[in-house]
Amino acid sequence: xxxxxxxxxxxxxxxxxxxxxxxxSKWGASRxxxxxxxxxxxxxxxxxYLSKEALLAVSEIMGIIVQDVYEVASFYHALSTxxxxxxxVQLCQGTSCTVNKVVNVKTALEAELGIMIGGSTxxxxxxxxxxxxxxxxxxxxxMRLNGKVVGNLTPEKIKxxxxxxxxxxxxx
Amino acid sequence: xxxxxSVISKNFxxxxxxxxDEYIAAGGFEALKKAxxxxxxxxxxxxxxxxxxxxxxxxxxxATKWNHAVRVPAPVKGIMCNxxxxxxxxxxxxxxxxxxxxxxxxxMIIGAYVGGGSEMNHARIYIREEYTYLHGRVRxxxxxxxxxxxxxxxxxxxxxxxxxxVVSGAGAYVCGESSALLESTEGKAGRPRIKPPRLNNVGLxxxxxxxxxxxxxxxxxxxxxxxxxxxxxxxxxxxxxxxxSVSGNVQKPGVYEIPFGTTIREVVYDIAxxxxxxxxxxxxxxxxxxxxxxxxxxxxxxxxxxxLAEIGVAVGSGAIVVADESNSxxxxxxxxxxxxxxxxxxxxxxxxxxxxxLVKMVxxxxxxxxxxxxxxxxxxxLGLMKGASFxxxxxxxxxxxxxxIKHFEDEVKGYFK
Ligand SMILES: Cc1cc2nc3c(=O)[nH]c(=O)nc-3n(C[C@H](O)[C@H](O)[C@H](O)COP(=O)(O)O)c2cc1C
Ligand code: SF4
Ligand code: FES
Numbered sequence: 001x002x003x004x005x006x007x008x009x010x011x012x013x014x015x016x017x018x019x020x021x022x023x024x025s026k027w028g029a030s031r032x033x034x035x036x037x038x039x040x041x042x043x044x045x046x047x048x049y050l051s052k053e054a055l056l057a058v059s060e061i062m063g064i065i066v067q068d069v070y071e072v073a074s075f076y077h078a079l080s081t082x083x084x085x086x087x088x089v090q091l092c093q094g095t096s097c098t099v100n101k102v103v104n105v106k107t108a109l110e111a112e113l114g115i116m117i118g119g120s121t122x123x124x125x126x127x128x129x130x131x132x133x134x135x136x137x138x139x140x141x142x143m144r145l146n147g148k149v150v151g152n153l154t155p156e157k158i159k160x161x162x163x164x165x166x167x168x169x170x171x172x
Numbered sequence: 173x174x175x176x177x178s179v180i181s182k183n184f185x186x187x188x189x190x191x192x193d194e195y196i197a198a199g200g201f202e203a204l205k206k207a208x209x210x211x212x213x214x215x216x217x218x219x220x221x222x223x224x225x226x227x228x229x230x231x232x233x234x235a236t237k238w239n240h241a242v243r244v245p246a247p248v249k250g251i252m253c254n255x256x257x258x259x260x261x262x263x264x265x266x267x268x269x270x271x272x273x274x275x276x277x278x279x280m281i282i283g284a285y286v287g288g289g290s291e292m293n294h295a296r297i298y299i300r301e302e303y304t305y306l307h308g309r310v311r312x313x314x315x316x317x318x319x320x321x322x323x324x325x326x327x328x329x330x331x332x333x334x335x336x337x338v339v340s341g342a343g344a345y346v347c348g349e350s351s352a353l354l355e356s357t358e359g360k361a362g363r364p365r366i367k368p369p370r371l372n373n374v375g376l377x378x379x380x381x382x383x384x385x386x387x388x389x390x391x392x393x394x395x396x397x398x399x400x401x402x403x404x405x406x407x408x409x410x411x412x413x414x415x416x417s418v419s420g421n422v423q424k425p426g427v428y429e430i431p432f433g434t435t436i437r438e439v440v441y442d443i444a445x446x447x448x449x450x451x452x453x454x455x456x457x458x459x460x461x462x463x464x465x466x467x468x469x470x471x472x473x474x475x476x477x478x479x480l481a482e483i484g485v486a487v488g489s490g491a492i493v494v495a496d497e498s499n500s501x502x503x504x505x506x507x508x509x510x511x512x513x514x515x516x517x518x519x520x521x522x523x524x525x526x527x528x529x530l531v532k533m534v535x536x537x538x539x540x541x542x543x544x545x546x547x548x549x550x551x552x553x554l555g556l557m558k559g560a561s562f563x564x565x566x567x568x569x570x571x572x573x574x575x576x577i578k579h580f581e582d583e584v585k586g587y588f589k
Contacts, residue, residue, distance in 0.1 A: 077343030133260035
């Protein structure tokens with residue numbers, strides 16, 4: 001344990017603390033499980049990210065100094081230290097997607113969402129990110145929607161998919 | 173006649189990838205059973221006879237690497253499989269994990285038998301986060317192999333011990349680089365280590381480590397069991413077959429297995445069904461984002477180590493991205509520059525700053541304000557990155573830019589005034 005003497009994290013965020021403890025005990029507290037733990041902790045977050053408190057909890061519970069935890073959390077594309085929308089739209093702009101005119105899909109997404117790539121919608125519903133090639137070039141142009149590959153995109157298909165997301169959110 | 177073959181991909185769609193029984197019924201683990209009756213040197217000799225080159229991109233002889241492993245004895249070793257597959261345009265390892273996970277595992281066990289230690293060896297399959305949907309399948313395959321005694325303690329009574337796990341990446345292309353892969357597996361940010369020491373001496377958890385690509389391991393059991401079919405394909409200098417991923421402006425993008433020596437033209441027109449538009453082909457990029465750009469007039473080049481070398485190209489990961497005449501070099505540069513700028517780990521100056529400059533340069537080219545002095549600066553910078561970068565990412569990145577400048581000089585120079 002690497003718990004600072006005067007840490008009140010556990011008292012202040014008991015739920016988060018318990019959740020992280022459970023994830024750490026599933027994977028094990030050794031350093032090589034840090035990335036797996038962070039991915040799991042993030043997946044439990046409603047805003048799809050690693051909050052400062054979550055990083056501190058991981059640090060305390062795994063006994064890894066928080067600077068190291070933060071370094072890892074900020075290094076990888078799949079981990080985010082900033083809140084993200086309920087729907088994470090990651091558009092590939094790799095070579096194969098580029099030759100299949102992903103630019104039209106990007107324009108359609110920006111129009112449909114009303115934000116530029118790199119931003120989030122004010123209602124917190126969507127985050128639209130760039131992502132490097134994720135190996136779905138056979139169905140390019142492609143994006144990941146909350147991690148799932150959606151390929152052979154066209155501007156029409158974008159309209160439909162985003163509409164479905166909005167509907168799903170409304171019906172919740 | 174079909175121009176594709178199925179040697180490495182023999183089990184695709186015919187063997188249930190979630191069932192070890194089906195794999196065994198199709199001859200699975202026969203190679204391992206045969207291997208444990210042989211001396212490590214004899215197995216290495218089999219690999220050497222087919223001149224098996226690593227399929228992750230660097231084309232380093234597998235036999236040579238395994239021979240090193242034998243010469244660095246240690247009680248515990250690392251056995252790693254690189255399933256990071258981040259090279260844009262590449263998705264052949266995805267299909268190998270998806271359709272033949274037991275083949276990859278069997279190859280790794282043979283690797284551990286040849287180059288592992290006597291105590292519990294750490295075997296890790298590092299699979300990129302983007303392939304999360306495959307993690308479960310591979311974990312299931314590992315579990316079944318454990319239940320049958322192909323993993324764990326005293327495998328097949330040989331005294332070989334292996335503990336195998338799947339490790340997830342978290343989205344970082346540079347983690348495909350061998351030493352960055354180890355850093356990431358150890359739970360750190362994936363920045364490359366300085367070499368030497370090479371990882372066959374000091375690798376995972378500072379143990380001597382054997383690292384190969386998914387496809388490389390998949391080929392091992394095929395060769396050990398009976399290499400005659402594999403060896404019946406290919407050219408004199410490039411024996412056997414290769415998994416390729418074809419994408420871009422083609423009718424039938426996908427993963428195909430071809431004999432070495434198949435020409436680029438045959439791949440594009442006979443295998444991938446030709447172009448998806450009415451436009452003529454402009455260029456293909458071979459081997460991923462850091463692979464060279466090949467203009468249409470060189471389409472009759474055979475895909476083999478020696479054939480591609482003649483035009484200054486490497487087989488690389490086996491990616492073939494096809495672009496028709498609707499694609500400008502500027503858009504392609506834009507895609508490449510952004511990719512590398514995102515993926516540079518920032519450890520060394522030539523790559524970190526070079527990539528920032530490259531992105532700026534592309535912006536300048538787009539604005540129409542770039543001058544010939546900028547062009548000279550671009551060429552200088554690419555040379556610097558190639559020569560002074562710390563790891564393979566920055567060193568190989570200039571290749572497509574330089575090839576484009578060479579083959580499409582007028583077009584590229586047209587972006588500079
Ligand atoms: C930036 C960079 C990315 C790489 N990405 C991969 C990859 O995704 N998969 C892979 O197998 N090898 C990749 N490599 C090559 C590995 O460093 C290494 O050579 C390979 O995994 C060794 O296996 P092999 O000899 O069987 O090919 C990459 C190299 C560099 C420099
Ligand atoms: S070349 Fe340098 S900055 Fe670029 S990825 Fe390699 S180590 Fe990192
Ligand atoms: S280039 Fe977009 S998924 Fe590969």
